[in-house]
Amino acid sequence: MSAEATDVIVVGGGLSGSAIAYTLAGKGAKVTVLEQGPWVESEDIPIDQPDWEFAITREWSFDPNVRDLPQDYPVVNDGYTPWMFNAVGGSTNHYGGFWHRLKPVDFRKGTEHGLEGTRDWPISYEDLAPYYDRADEAMGISGLPGDPAYPARSSTRLPPLRHARYYDLTAGALDRLGWHWWPADNAIISEDYNGRQGCNLCGYCDAGCPRHALSTGAHGFATEAARRGAEFITGARVTRIKTDAQGRADGVEYVDIADGSGHELEAPVVVLAANGVGSPRMLLLSTDSAHPDGLGNSHDQVGRYLHTHGYALADIWLEESTQHFKGPLGAAIYSQEFYDTDPDRGAVNGITLTFCASFGPGLISLGGITGQSAAPWGAAHHEAFENAFDHYLFCAVQAEDLPRPHNRVTLDTERRDGSGLAAPHVTYRLHENDRRLLEFGLDRVREVAGEMGARQIDVQTLDDAYSPPGWHPMGTCRMGEDPERSVTDPWHRVWDTPGLLVCDMSSFVTGGAGNPAASVAAMALRCADKLAADMGAGEHPEASPVAA
Numbered sequence: 001m002s003a004e005a006t007d008v009i010v011v012g013g014g015l016s017g018s019a020i021a022y023t024l025a026g027k028g029a030k031v032t033v034l035e036q037g038p039w040v041e042s043e044d045i046p047i048d049q050p051d052w053e054f055a056i057t058r059e060w061s062f063d064p065n066v067r068d069l070p071q072d073y074p075v076v077n078d079g080y081t082p083w084m085f086n087a088v089g090g091s092t093n094h095y096g097g098f099w100h101r102l103k104p105v106d107f108r109k110g111t112e113h114g115l116e117g118t119r120d121w122p123i124s125y126e127d128l129a130p131y132y133d134r135a136d137e138a139m140g141i142s143g144l145p146g147d148p149a150y151p152a153r154s155s156t157r158l159p160p161l162r163h164a165r166y167y168d169l170t171a172g173a174l175d176r177l178g179w180h181w182w183p184a185d186n187a188i189i190s191e192d193y194n195g196r197q198g199c200n201l202c203g204y205c206d207a208g209c210p211r212h213a214l215s216t217g218a219h220g221f222a223t224e225a226a227r228r229g230a231e232f233i234t235g236a237r238v239t240r241i242k243t244d245a246q247g248r249a250d251g252v253e254y255v256d257i258a259d260g261s262g263h264e265l266e267a268p269v270v271v272l273a274a275n276g277v278g279s280p281r282m283l284l285l286s287t288d289s290a291h292p293d294g295l296g297n298s299h300d301q302v303g304r305y306l307h308t309h310g311y312a313l314a315d316i317w318l319e320e321s322t323q324h325f326k327g328p329l330g331a332a333i334y335s336q337e338f339y340d341t342d343p344d345r346g347a348v349n350g351i352t353l354t355f356c357a358s359f360g361p362g363l364i365s366l367g368g369i370t371g372q373s374a375a376p377w378g379a380a381h382h383e384a385f386e387n388a389f390d391h392y393l394f395c396a397v398q399a400e401d402l403p404r405p406h407n408r409v410t411l412d413t414e415r416r417d418g419s420g421l422a423a424p425h426v427t428y429r430l431h432e433n434d435r436r437l438l439e440f441g442l443d444r445v446r447e448v449a450g451e452m453g454a455r456q457i458d459v460q461t462l463d464d465a466y467s468p469p470g471w472h473p474m475g476t477c478r479m480g481e482d483p484e485r486s487v488t489d490p491w492h493r494v495w496d497t498p499g500l501l502v503c504d505m506s507s508f509v510t511g512g513a514g515n516p517a518a519s520v521a522a523m524a525l526r527c528a529d530k531l532a533a534d535m536g537a538g539e540h541p542e543a544s545p546v547a548a
Contacts (some may be wrong), residue, residue, distance in 0.1 A: 005145060006032040006231075007535070009252055009267040011238050012284065013037075014090020015217035015517060016504040016524040017273035019135070022221040024526035025228035029535060032265060033060045034236040034254055035073040037086035040093050040218065041413040045208035053362035056207045062094065062471070066412040071235065073417035073424070075277060077202070080308065080407075080428030082277045082470040088232060089218030089277065092517060095471075096206050097214055097302045097330045098354065099141050100514025101132055101150060103342065106400075111340060113348040116402040117305055121509045122481045122490035125151065128522045131529075135521035139220035140193040142330075143185035149336050158190045161199060163332040163357065164323030166393045169331050170355045173451035184331035184354065187215035187517065198379040204360060205329040220521070229529045236263075237419050240269055241286040241295060241500065248294070249499035254417045260268050269499055270529065271492075273524070276306070278472030280409040283477065283487075283494075285347075294375040296477065296487045296502070303409035305475040306428055307511050310399035312438040313457040315368035316449045317391055324357045324392045327329070331356050338444065339513055349400040352513045353444060358394035361385070366528055369394055370457035391455075396409035397441030400513040401434040402470075426466065472516050477506035492527045501529040 008024055010017045013035030021031045028191040038044075046055035057066070062083030064072040085091045102125065105112070110120035125153060133155035140156040160183045160309045173223040174181040199213040212219055235257045242264070244250045248268035252264035267492040272279045280303035296302050331354045331458045359368065363387050375384035395483055403436045415423035442459050460466070480486025483495035492503040503524055505516055 004264070005032045005266040006272060007267060008032070008036065008269045010271045010273055011252065012090070012272070012274035012278065013088040013222060013232055013234075013273060013503065014273060015092050015221070016132050016221035016506070016520050017229050017271070017519050018089065018220075018225055018504065019524035020229065020271055020528040021230040022138075022225035023525060024532055025225050025230040027536065031225070031230040032151070032267070033230060033232045034233050034238055034252065034265070035086070035088050035232060035238050036257065038234050039088045040208065042210040042212070043209045047204060047207040048210055048505065049203070050209055052204070060094065060207060070418060073331040073421070074415050076412040076415050076425040078427040079268050079426065079467050080426050080470055081467070082426055082473045084275055084277065084473070088222050088234065089216040092216040093208055093218065094206060095517065096356070096517040099143070099187045099518050100237060100352070100393075100512070101518050102512045102514065103150060103339070106512040109349070112171050115406045118403055119480065119485065119509055127435050128519065128526060131522035131525040134525050136176045136208060137186050139521065140189040140191040140196070141185050141215070142188055142337055144183045147182040149180055149182065149339070155164070156191060157185070161186055161188060161190050161327060161328055161330060162201060164326035166322040166324050166355070166357065167231045167332045168313055169318070169320075169322065169452055170393070170448070173448050174333070174335055176451055179196040179335050179337040179449065181335045184334045186328070186330035188330045189213050189215060191371060199328055200326045202357075203325060203327075203329065210473070223480050231296060235368055236416075237423060238259040238282060239285070239401070241272070241282060241418060243288050243497065245289065247290040247435055247497065249497050257418070269501070269535070270534060271498065271531075272502045273504045277409055277424050277426060278524055279502050279504055279508045280476040281411065281505045284411050286423060291496065292473040298496045299484045300487065301487050303476050304405045305403040305478055306407040306409060306473060307401045307403040307424070307475045307508075308428065308468055308470060309472050309491065310430060310434040312397040312442050313337065313369045313460045314395045314397070314442065314445045315370050315373065316374065316395060316452070316454050317456040318393065318452060319391065319455050321390045322388065322393050324358065324394070325389070329357055330531075336513070338441070345440050347433045347440070348511050349402070349437060350397045350431070351437055351441040353441065353448070354396045354398060356394045356396070358392070361389055362426055364389050364392055368458065370458045370460055373456065375471060384398065395445050397438055397445060398513050399434055399437040399441060400435065400511055402431045403478070403510060409476050426473075430468065435462055444471065453527065472511065474505045474508035474511050474516060476501045477507050479507050491530050491544070501527065501531070
């Protein structure tokens, strides 16, 4: 294998990796992004297909074990199925665009309660605030400023998305209950923005958007990064991060998925941004004489403290029309009335209630998100469907789960990917604290549904077999100030491997009770600014001064 060279290698072209490449390329660095998946084109998106509701359960599934595409790798699941998507832009190609920020309190949960491995972040909300604003501007965020549940922010907003009748029904019920609610921020542009077409309210955004109204990492950062000179090599599966004789990262080895050929790429800086499963997996795969247990793993921290957000999902069926099929899937309303810890609940942390439009006729006929009220086959089918389709509302209870050391990513001893690399093995068990939060949240959904006059509510069963949907694998390479309890320092530099950084969802210390995409983008921009400043001064990122 002949080796080529660049200034910075970014492993992973998702939201984080693309934001880092966008910043560094803008500062004049030669950046090469290695991504297993392709660029997603409009014609690839299933929402235009007649069977789109079922395409999203096959080749457009959230689960890589179901898709089983060449760019995917298998994930061995023990209580948890990570939902992720390999492509430029990563899983933002395939998300609802919910755009929550963390709150100041979320950075201090170690001080607040310190349970089950919970620690304070080594940075604060104020450290990320300017980068949240920059991420908002790059992506294009629709919403209404002024939510009193958050600090004031300086970034502008596009006008809020238009939602149908279910929005007013929900807002009225929350008003009568006296609970906090606010129109949700969404990474979906409500009007034309930066050469992209605004949302036309066509529906199920989770299946992608051929108009590019859904603000993905590709639209917000990767496309501009490429214009600035960053090179994106797609179909590239990194097999190992290389180190030199001094134990410093100096490049990667990768395989061209299409033809199986091997390549080397050299650089004094390697940034790992392969998500909360892929990043710890790559560190564990990259062993050498100085790191026999994998890079960054001198204290057995790589892959630990997986947290994901507990979710309990509910279908609400009303007598009156909801028009839930009109408008974007993106969140319409959220309530954070119960976001903060209240000891009277018998649990720490809190929840967000999110109310959304959802689904087309096929999935409604199958009983909505829980599948508990499917229309029967046979003569009664049409009447049952008629009573269901325009009478539906979807609610998600999102709980902050505890980062526990035994919830983790390891390497499986048997399964391999298409290049012969060990598959990740993901182990997750919901803590009783988190289960109590979800049960509390479902009781609150029942209150809202009762206030709306719902004729029926179907809720997810929280039995022993329950596992949360794996949308947000966080915390597996968490940052910190103590190398014995974290993988990176506060600037994402791996403690025991100079020249190597990790910046993505794996960096999270705690997850809050909101979706992580805004924080992923903000952390990436902050990381890249520091990296660019160091490189501009003729430096390369050393390991943190605390010895590993």
